[in-house]
Amino acid sequence: MPRSSLGRLGPFILAAGVSAVLACSRDASSGHASNAPPPVPIPDGGVAAPPELDGYVQKLVERCESITDDTTTEASLHEARAAHDRGETDIALSTKGCVRLFVGKSGGVETFSAVMSAPFGMRIDPTTFEVKRTAAMITWSTGANGTREVRGDLDADGFAELQESVVPNVSLVAERVEPSGGVIERTTAKVGADGLRVEITEESEEDGKLAVSAKYDGARVSRKCTSDPPPGSEPPPSTPPKPAPPFPPPPHEVPCTSEQLRQLESLLEKATAGGADCMQATGMQDIRFRMLRQVATTSFDFKCTDDDSFVAANDGGYGNVFVGRALIWINPILFTAGEAEQTATLYHELMHFFFVHDHDIEALADGTPSLGYADRVYACEQLCFAKKPNTCHLAACKKKKICEVDKYGFEQKLGKEIDSCWSGHQVGALCRKGPGERQWCTTKTECDAACGGQECESKSISCDENCR
Numbered sequence: 001m002p003r004s005s006l007g008r009l010g011p012f013i014l015a016a017g018v019s020a021v022l023a024c025s026r027d028a029s030s031g032h033a034s035n036a037p038p039p040v041p042i043p044d045g046g047v048a049a050p051p052e053l054d055g056y057v058q059k060l061v062e063r064c065e066s067i068t069d070d071t072t073t074e075a076s077l078h079e080a081r082a083a084h085d086r087g088e089t090d091i092a093l094s095t096k097g098c099v100r101l102f103v104g105k106s107g108g109v110e111t112f113s114a115v116m117s118a119p120f121g122m123r124i125d126p127t128t129f130e131v132k133r134t135a136a137m138i139t140w141s142t143g144a145n146g147t148r149e150v151r152g153d154l155d156a157d158g159f160a161e162l163q164e165s166v167v168p169n170v171s172l173v174a175e176r177v178e179p180s181g182g183v184i185e186r187t188t189a190k191v192g193a194d195g196l197r198v199e200i201t202e203e204s205e206e207d208g209k210l211a212v213s214a215k216y217d218g219a220r221v222s223r224k225c226t227s228d229p230p231p232g233s234e235p236p237p238s239t240p241p242k243p244a245p246p247f248p249p250p251p252h253e254v255p256c257t258s259e260q261l262r263q264l265e266s267l268l269e270k271a272t273a274g275g276a277d278c279m280q281a282t283g284m285q286d287i288r289f290r291m292l293r294q295v296a297t298t299s300f301d302f303k304c305t306d307d308d309s310f311v312a313a314n315d316g317g318y319g320n321v322f323v324g325r326a327l328i329w330i331n332p333i334l335f336t337a338g339e340a341e342q343t344a345t346l347y348h349e350l351m352h353f354f355f356v357h358d359h360d361i362e363a364l365a366d367g368t369p370s371l372g373y374a375d376r377v378y379a380c381e382q383l384c385f386a387k388k389p390n391t392c393h394l395a396a397c398k399k400k401k402i403c404e405v406d407k408y409g410f411e412q413k414l415g416k417e418i419d420s421c422w423s424g425h426q427v428g429a430l431c432r433k434g435p436g437e438r439q440w441c442t443t444k445t446e447c448d449a450a451c452g453g454q455e456c457e458s459k460s461i462s463c464d465e466n467c468r
């Protein structure tokens with residue numbers, strides 16, 4: 001089950017990654033220090049939020065602040081997609097209409113959109129001292145040159161802690177910032193020369209300074225291979241297929257039947273409704289909003305293939321870097337598991353709008369339970385759709401350590417119990433010595449030895465320093 005290779009970057013969300021063979025940025029550079037990407041300021045360019053947004057938010061909060069039983073469902077998402085298709089600009093995403101999509105157009109073209117929901121809060125206007133109500137919100141604005149600015153205030157305190165700038169087909173820089181201006185996390189994705197590869201650098205704060213936490217290649221096309229274990233099954237298949245190449249040739253297309261297309265649209269809504277609730281329960285509200293917007297506003301292009309090397313693939317949606325691409329491939333011959341598994345697979349593909357796989361990890365950890373803990377997409381898929389996920393999946397999905405996640409909080413929010421995980425915290429470590437010299441090791445110590453103490457990345461989610 002090589003899940004193969006290519007992922008996409010998500011906006012800052014991106015997580016896990018994978019690196020494609022080529023990627024190895026470390027191979028290409030001799031020194032980390034000099035290789036560290038310069039801080040990229042995100043210009044406040046793009047299109048400003050339309051003035052009517054403020055009044056819209058005030059009214060929404062007033063109407064919705066006492067509503068506690070609102071939820072997004074397959075039916076509410078189906079209706080939202082139809083409303084967007086009809087050209088509507090004020091769209092309910094949930095049953096009570098308190099999760100909403102606001103669309104701004106200029107000359108008939110969509111230049112602005114916002115997804116918002118509870119929690120609600122307030123801020124004081126610094127010039128008028130007026131108290132304004134706020135909602136958790138992400139906004140997307142597109143400038144005339146196609147660049148896109150994304151801002152997110154997920155805790156409704158009036159400050160956009162999420163800032164992202166996308167130059168289509170070129171780059172994406174996503175940051176989490178503090179009101180003081182400090183940057184806590186940054187993900188940078190650069191499109192490679194062949195347009196298929198993305199180089200991803202993830203930085204997080206350590207001792208008050210940003211340090212590179214991962215650097216890898218991902219691919220524009222993410223394929224999910226055939227032998228994915230059914231959700232709920234922990235043991236890997238005994239004979240994993242060979243890892244797929246990171247940049248495979250386009251698959252052979254066969255026509256999808258209209259019944260298959262209808263079914264895929266329905267699975268998409270099911271995967272989004274379940275996935276959005278799950279993301280909210282993990283606290284990854286940003287992913288929830290991005291997923292809701294992606295599905296509400298996108299006309300998906302489904303294609304079928306008889307290529308038996310993969311079951312499903314997302315071609316090109318990553319992080320809005322590849323504009324206008326929402327192509328999902330399905331192999332109907334392999335896509336035959338029960339509806340629960342199919343929904344999980346669709347959710348996996350949807351996650352590729354936000355995260356890419358690190359190809360090295362995908363290829364090397366494949367066939368071991370470690371993959372579900374070392375790769376964010378697989379971890380979230382298991383967490384949200386497996387029958388028996390565990391706290392390790394929760395940690396890996398959030399890209400946190402096991403002691404940093406709130407198992408009970410997650411269970412309470414989602415109304416589903418997950419197992420504790422008593423083993424598997426170590427996950428493994430990857431030595432990226434050189435292209436073709438990658439090695440997946442059981443522990444950091446083993447990895448350091450294999451790697452000569454260099455270029456060894458531990459994927460441990462243990463909080464015990466002795467378990468790396």
Ligand SMILES: [Zn+2]
Nearest residue numbers: 222223224377
């Ligand atoms: Zn994948």
